[in-house]
Amino acid sequence: MYILGIESTCDETAAAIVQDGRTLISNVISTSVKEQALYGGVVPEIASRRHVEYISATVEKALADASMEMKDIDAVAVTFAPGLIGAVLVGVNFAKGLSYASGKPLVPVHHLRGHIAANYLTHPDLKPPFLCLVASGGHSHIVMVEDWCRYRVLGRTVDDAAGEAFDKVARTLGLPYPGGPSVSAAAKGGNPRAYHLPTPHVEGKYNVSFSGLKTAVINEVHNAEQRGETINVSDMAASFQERIAQILAKKLLAAAADTGAKVVCLAGGVAANGRLRQLVNDGVQKLGAKVYLPELKYCGDNGAMIAAQGYYEYLDGNIADLTLNGLPTLPI
Ligand code: KG4
Numbered sequence: 346m347y348i349l350g351i352e353s354t355c356d357e358t359a360a361a362i363v364q365d366g367r368t369l370i371s372n373v374i375s376t377s378v379k380e381q382a383l384y385g386g387v388v389p390e391i392a393s394r395r396h397v398e399y400i401s402a403t404v405e406k407a408l409a410d411a412s413m414e415m416k417d418i419d420a421v422a423v424t425f426a427p428g429l430i431g432a433v434l435v436g437v438n439f440a441k442g443l444s445y446a447s448g449k450p451l452v453p454v455h456h457l458r459g460h461i462a463a464n465y466l467t468h469p470d471l472k473p474p475f476l477c478l479v480a481s482g483g484h485s486h487i488v489m490v491e492d493w494c495r496y497r498v499l500g501r502t503v504d505d506a507a508g509e510a511f512d513k514v515a516r517t518l519g520l521p522y523p524g525g526p527s528v529s530a531a532a533k534g535g536n537p538r539a540y541h542l543p544t545p546h547v548e549g550k551y552n553v554s555f556s557g558l559k560t561a562v563i564n565e566v567h568n569a570e571q572r573g574e575t576i577n578v579s580d581m582a583a584s585f586q587e588r589i590a591q592i593l594a595k596k597l598l599a600a601a602a603d604t605g606a607k608v609v610c611l612a613g614g615v616a617a618n619g620r621l622r623q624l625v626n627d628g629v630q631k632l633g634a635k636v637y638l639p640e641l642k643y644c645g646d647n648g649a650m651i652a653a654q655g656y657y658e659y660l661d662g663n664i665a666d667l668t669l670n671g672l673p674t675l676p677i
């Protein structure tokens with residue numbers, strides 16, 4: 346089965362074709378990230394307008410790269426929630442038009458389910474049940490993936506998402522958006538023990554909280570300014586990255602130990618973080634479980650992950666009609 350996946354929840358307009366949820370046929374990503382970087386973060390209206398401009402050519406290229414036409418596609422999968430609503434609606438409406446015109450089934454996909462499914466593209470033998478940390482710009486969830494389309498959320502952030510914390514800390518340190526890659530780059534060569542940053546206490550064994558950590562960085566920067574000093578950006582980036590990676594890995598590993606999970610995965614934009622990958626890889630191996638990490642190219646938003654999950658949603662009978670709407674929030 347060939348599924349065309351369409352994604353437009355944030356600043357990436359993406360389309361891809363995936364065979365049977367596993368094999369990548371084509372993958373096209375158009376992004377407004379450079380323009381968003383001028384504003385220090387995603388401006389929702391700009392994101393929506395760029396999706397409107399990019400989406401036709403992006404989908405056409407995904408088909409052309411695969412040497413396919415709509416007649417060769419078995420279903421159109423689209424992210425319908427959660428995300429910036431104006432952005433989401435562009436993808437949803439485009440997919441509806443495509444489904445209407447081609448007569449192919451329309452498959453609604455939850456964005457975080459898509460992020461988790463990015464792992465299926467890299468690891469052909471991966472199948473539920475497994476434990477997954479999904480950390481993106483909007484969400485930080487520790488999820489037990491019980492079945493292809495059945496999830497149990499064990500923990501979540503009680504305030505900022507991990508990616509959001511990277512983005513805000515980057516801004517405080519004068520580093521460009523998106524903050525994850527720029528903090529990571531700045532952290533190279535920095536001393537992760539230079540600044541003592543707190544590990545916030547939070548109720549719920551697998552919950553995380555990052556607003557206190559972010560505030561601690563802001564305070565260090567302000568205090569240094571008041572003393573007429575400047576912060577060492579590389580050391581602060583390294584200290585922050587170390588702390589947030591330790592917090593995420595510790596919670597995930599605790600959940601893995603308690604549930605006896607045999608397989609542990611990472612997903613979402615923050616899953617590209619090298620230090621987090623290292624800590625999780627080492628920790629899961631110590632537990633005697635298997636660790637599967639998504640390829641870096643599938644960590645950020647893309648259409649392939651939506652097509653991959655779309656396959657399993659289709660098999661599960663999750664077919665939408667043409668009244669499908671987008672939603673800004675929705676539990677996984
Ligand atoms: O999954 P994603 O591409 O979009 C959302 O669904 O939000 O995640 C984007 C987030 C951004 O906050 C970005 O700063 C973060 O992922 N990110 C990273 C890295 N690459 C991207 N965070 C930490 N380390 C990275 N290498």
Ligand code: ZN
Nearest residue numbers: 481614645646
């Ligand atoms: Zn995402």
